[in-house]
Amino acid sequence: MAFPSVYEMTNPLTTVRKQHLVEWFSGDVISTDGTGRWNNHGSNAPLYLVGDGENCGIRLTGLSVGYASMGLNNKNAFDVGQCTFISTFRRNSDNQNATAGMRNNPVSSTNGSYMLMDTNANNIQLLNNGGNPTTTVTTTPIHRNWTTVKIENDRANTSIKLSLDGVLASNGTSTTNISSAGGQPSFFTMMSSGSGTTTLDVNYCEVYNT
Amino acid sequence: MTDFYDLLNPHGTVAEQRMVEYFTGSHIDNSRWVTNQLTGGSTATMSTSIDGGVILTGGGTTNAKATLGFNNVKQYTHTGSVFIGVYKFSATQASTIQTLGLSSADSNPRSAPQNAALFSCSTGATSYYVESGDGLNFASTSTSAQVDTNYHTGKLALDGAGIDFSIDGVLAVRRTDTIPTAPMQPVIHLNSDIAATMNVNYCEVYNT
Numbered sequence: 001m002a003f004p005s006v007y008e009m010t011n012p013l014t015t016v017r018k019q020h021l022v023e024w025f026s027g028d029v030i031s032t033d034g035t036g037r038w039n040n041h042g043s044n045a046p047l048y049l050v051g052d053g054e055n056c057g058i059r060l061t062g063l064s065v066g067y068a069s070m071g072l073n074n075k076n077a078f079d080v081g082q083c084t085f086i087s088t089f090r091r092n093s094d095n096q097n098a099t100a101g102m103r104n105n106p107v108s109s110t111n112g113s114y115m116l117m118d119t120n121a122n123n124i125q126l127l128n129n130g131g132n133p134t135t136t137v138t139t140t141p142i143h144r145n146w147t148t149v150k151i152e153n154d155r156a157n158t159s160i161k162l163s164l165d166g167v168l169a170s171n172g173t174s175t176t177n178i179s180s181a182g183g184q185p186s187f188f189t190m191m192s193s194g195s196g197t198t199t200l201d202v203n204y205c206e207v208y209n210t
Numbered sequence: 211m212t213d214f215y216d217l218l219n220p221h222g223t224v225a226e227q228r229m230v231e232y233f234t235g236s237h238i239d240n241s242r243w244v245t246n247q248l249t250g251g252s253t254a255t256m257s258t259s260i261d262g263g264v265i266l267t268g269g270g271t272t273n274a275k276a277t278l279g280f281n282n283v284k285q286y287t288h289t290g291s292v293f294i295g296v297y298k299f300s301a302t303q304a305s306t307i308q309t310l311g312l313s314s315a316d317s318n319p320r321s322a323p324q325n326a327a328l329f330s331c332s333t334g335a336t337s338y339y340v341e342s343g344d345g346l347n348f349a350s351t352s353t354s355a356q357v358d359t360n361y362h363t364g365k366l367a368l369d370g371a372g373i374d375f376s377i378d379g380v381l382a383v384r385r386t387d388t389i390p391t392a393p394m395q396p397v398i399h400l401n402s403d404i405a406a407t408m409n410v411n412y413c414e415v416y417n418t
Binding site for chain 1: 216217218219220223228232234235236237239240241256257258259260261262263292293296360361362363365378379380383411412414416
């Protein structure tokens with residue numbers, strides 16, 4: 001069956017659609033200089049380059065003691081505590097703190113809901129903050145494969161659910177400190193400790209208010 | 211698993227021109243949209259509010275205008291096309307006009323001699339009306355659909371013989387006179403004497 005419109009693929013016309021973003025990270029350049037959709041929130045001259053290879057999407061590169069952080073210039077059209085975030089990404093480095101999810105400010109953990117892969121921890125974590133932090137440690141080990149993360153923020157039902165590659169993560173649900181703030185999708189990479197280069201690839205991002 | 215193309219086009223059908231704009235992010239995509247008409251201190255920027263999309267704001271001076279368009283690149287046909295927009299008006303004051311739809315011009319899109327198919331909340335009106343131009347004249351039809359300051363989904367469907375305007379999936383009116391006779395572009399237009407605003411967080415246009 002063909003839908004008449006993209007709108008009707010996800011909503012009937014009798015339902016007023018809420019803010020929705022689909023980003024394929026495909027093309028020559030993804031501008032992060034304040035002229036396009038995405039914005040650089042990093043430090044120490046990070047790089048954001050579209051990859052010239054299969055499925056590469058965009059590569060974030062954090063350098064030295066700095067970090068790469070990509071967001072929407074604090075244009076917070078999404079409700080951190082009542083939205084769904086989906087992304088396909090891959091972390092590439094041995095010594096790395098990499099996150100993907102929603103944040104009120106791309107360089108702050110306050111009022112956020114995001115997944116963390118940190119080399120200093122064994123397993124993938126769900127971090128959320130509604131003024132105070134909650135850390136939920138899943139039973140899934142961190143890895144360096146392409147993976148699809150889905151975070152369903154549902155303040156109305158007091159839950160945040162983290163799914164990995166389509167499966168709700170074991171011990172991947174948080175029920176406290178769900179944000180009521182506006183937010184934006186954000187990707188972040190830096191060294192877990194010391195100084196050096198880390199990279200994170202992202203080839204899909206979708207966010208929608210629910 | 212199916213592909214995006216087949217979700218939108220019956221098998222064996224060649225897709226026609228389509229545009230989907232989510233109005234999300236740091237800046238308006240100025241490789242797609244232009245603001246050739248910003249007068250009287252009016253602005254068009256990305257909103258920082260939840261569901262805010264892009265926000266057009268009147269400059270607070272007499273007859274100030276803000277218009278987003280495609281720099282007069284007109285790819286959508288008068289004989290068969292659809293415009294869908296999700297929007298919120300800030301005001302229904304006597305001094306404010308808020309308009310979405312298709313027009314041949316990205317400045318003053320709602321006046322003769324433009325080809326146009328538009329829906330509006332106009333000066334002092336409490337209900338929507340649909341207006342259109344055929345390249346020579348302009349005319350309008352009022353509806354019974356009441357204007358408010360909530361988000362709504364407006365749809366214009368052109369079939370060459372008329373224009374159907376629906377709000378939130380319910381047909382409000384069909385216009386059959388003074389209908390466009392040439393291709394058009396999507397436009398979002400605010401004309402206000404006060405600092406009125408209009409948010410738009412989704413726009414889709416396609417030929418049928």
